[in-house]
Amino acid sequence: MDEILGEFFAILNSMGKHKKSLLALFLFFFLGFAALLFYKKDLQKSTAEKKVLAINVSPSPTPIPPTPTPTPTPTPEPTATPVPKGYCLNVPVIFYHHIQPQQMAKDKGQTSISVDNGMFDLQMGYLSSHGYAAITVKQLVDALIGHSGVPAKSIAITFDDGYKDNFENAFPVLQKYHLTANLMLATGLMGGPDYLSWDQVKQMAGSGLFYFTDHTWSHYSLGKGDPAKIKFEVDTARDQIQQHTGQTVNIFTYPYGTFTPQAISFLQQDGFVGAFSTLPGTLQCDSFLMTLHRTRIGNAQLSAYGF
Numbered sequence: 001m002d003e004i005l006g007e008f009f010a011i012l013n014s015m016g017k018h019k020k021s022l023l024a025l026f027l028f029f030f031l032g033f034a035a036l037l038f039y040k041k042d043l044q045k046s047t048a049e050k051k052v053l054a055i056n057v058s059p060s061p062t063p064i065p066p067t068p069t070p071t072p073t074p075t076p077e078p079t080a081t082p083v084p085k086g087y088c089l090n091v092p093v094i095f096y097h098h099i100q101p102q103q104m105a106k107d108k109g110q111t112s113i114s115v116d117n118g119m120f121d122l123q124m125g126y127l128s129s130h131g132y133a134a135i136t137v138k139q140l141v142d143a144l145i146g147h148s149g150v151p152a153k154s155i156a157i158t159f160d161d162g163y164k165d166n167f168e169n170a171f172p173v174l175q176k177y178h179l180t181a182n183l184m185l186a187t188g189l190m191g192g193p194d195y196l197s198w199d200q201v202k203q204m205a206g207s208g209l210f211y212f213t214d215h216t217w218s219h220y221s222l223g224k225g226d227p228a229k230i231k232f233e234v235d236t237a238r239d240q241i242q243q244h245t246g247q248t249v250n251i252f253t254y255p256y257g258t259f260t261p262q263a264i265s266f267l268q269q270d271g272f273v274g275a276f277s278t279l280p281g282t283l284q285c286d287s288f289l290m291t292l293h294r295t296r297i298g299n300a301q302l303s304a305y306g307f
């Protein structure tokens, strides 16, 4: 170290006065520049800290701007979706529960299973103006069984459970656009405070715009697996729908979207040829006729769902 310093001073001494002042000037600017860099870094840090502080002590939170398009209901949790194989058709089957004013849904705590009737009108108008063909789920099941086609841009509109707002709010809109729909009825609930009456079911059937599927008698989960109870639930609903509408019932819709291999084989032995789950997707195949897929629709334009 002493040697290096000695060398340095030797060089310094050998320099002319002019060179020495140049070196001093260089060192002066170099140190000044370094100091400036340090200061700037520190300044940035303190502004960032000040910003964080400002957010924390802000007396009123920044209002969230209203979103022009409400976000759709979150898609159902991912489940084992079968790999498409066999004869397949790309037909969206969309599903609804309540169709009622958003405020009413809020008051009744039903927002997660409700679509505002104004939004429903927009959605149906969209299907109508974009050339969609609203088909019955029977048309879809028949086409999959028979390996035949469905009209271009086919879509199936479905309503689960049988709520009375389907008659009051959805039915007039479907009539307005002349769209066919499907009602998945839990027949034991008909006539209850929030549900359709059998007279309303009859009127809907009489319009020719509705196809009916079995959704059990008491909205019973087939995942529970009690064979005798399942038979009672499924057969009672089928008999009641046939009796009140005159329509043959051989398509099923799983309450809560739950099913088991045992339930599927019971349904098949009982004469059912197709069944709807809540597994998401628009591709329908004859390899999963007993767990066909549906798309849950919420309070957003249908274009938000890719239609």
Ligand SMILES: [Zn+2]
Pocket: 160, 161, 215, 219, 254, 255, 256
């Ligand atoms: Zn249901």
